[in-house]
Amino acid sequence: MKIIAEETAAIVIDYQERLMPVMAEREKLTAASDILLRGLRVLDIPLFITQQYTKGLGRTVGEITEAAGTEQYTEKISFSAYEAVLPYIQGKKYVILCGIEAHICVLQTLLDLTDNGYVPVLVTDCISSRKLEDKAAALRRAEAEGAVLTTCESVLFELLVRAGTEKSKKIQKLVK
Template identity: 65%
Template sequence: MRIEREHAAAVVIDYQEKLIPAMDRKETLIENSSILLAGLRALGIPMVFTQQYTKGLGSTVRELTQAAGTEEFVEKIRFSAWQDVVSSHPWIQGKKYIILCGVESHICVLQTLIDLRAADFVPVLVTDCVSSRKRTDYETALIRARQEGAILTTYEALLFELLEKAGTEESKKIQRLVK
């Protein structure tokens, strides 16, 4: 199944100032996620950021808001982001593919993914743009995501799939990002 740009949106989950320092491979997570979000922005894919208990966990890290070109977010207290995202951004229900990235992979990301499948969406989990504090939680979340019927991919594979062809201004932007 090809992920089609016009039918895709992204939910960017809880990349917050007090959570990121505890994540496994945090530097790689931020680098990969920045490229993903800049690429989605270049391709015109709408994105919704979430933050869990902002007062205690802080704002989304600056590198990612800069890459996405927005500081807007949906405040949530549920682990799954889906209900709060749909309530605040009802247009997202018109999409088929929901691209997921963020933390923690085995809690908020996974529970959002499960709710997406239950609502007949196709969750697209960007495996090199999610993390957990413990590597075993991350690995187990990927297994569960596959069992739930998610598409697993990497940021580079996804960006080129959404791009579809070379020789365009967009393709030049994406190629510069992934180099």
């Protein structure tokens, strides 16, 4: 199965001020997520930021809103982002997932997407948890549930399809 750009949206889950400082491998997460989000913008993939209980966990960190090109977000109280973003992803087949925490909000969103006929695409270098064992467990569960596991660079080039275009030049610049 190949991920088709026109049939794809992305959910950017809970990269919030009070959560990010305690994420495992935070610097790697931020760097890969920056590349992913900038690349998705180049490829015209619609992306939607969620925030879990903003009053308590703060806003999305600046590095992520800058990479996403927006500070707009959808507030959620449920751990899953599915219901909050459903109006935005209708008509899409593939939903790219990135964010935190892998074993809670990201995984529950993935499960709801699967249950409702979407193909979740989990970008493994753009998710994290406080503990790496929780991330590892989330990856095993996601794979068992039928999610597509990929990396930032892999999914961007899959969506790109061809080299030699203006978009491919921009993507290549991002990943170098």
